[in-house]
Amino acid sequence: xxxxxxxxxxxxxxxxxxxxxxxxxxxxxxxxxxxxxxxxxxxxxxxxxxxxxxxxxxxxxxxxxxxxxxxxxxxxxxxxxx
Numbered sequence: 615x616x617x618x619x620x621x622x623x624x625x626x627x628x629x630x631x632x633x634x635x636x637x638x639x640x641x642x643x644x645x646x647x648x649x650x651x652x653x654x655x656x657x658x659x660x661x662x663x664x665x666x667x668x669x670x671x672x673x674x675x676x677x678x679x680x681x682x683x684x685x686x687x688x689x690x691x692x693x694x695x696x
Contacts, residue, residue, distance in 0.1 A: 657663045667673040
């Protein structure tokens with residue numbers, strides 16, 4: 615005999631899937647927090663902070679010039695340029 619009501623097996627199954635998805639999200643975000651905490655710890659050193667700014671944001675000192683070298687195989691080609 616089978617009874618279907620508001621607490622049916624289908625609803626429990628959906629809720630269990632949602633719980634599992636939320637647990638997976640939690641695990642992912644905990645790993646990201648740990649990774650970010652390590653990055654923050656590294657960036658507290660002024661030389662590492664300068665290195666990060668130069669590499670990621672192409673920042674420079676006032677008396678410097680920066681040249682970005684792009685190779686032909688790293689530049690995306692437009693189909694109209696052929």
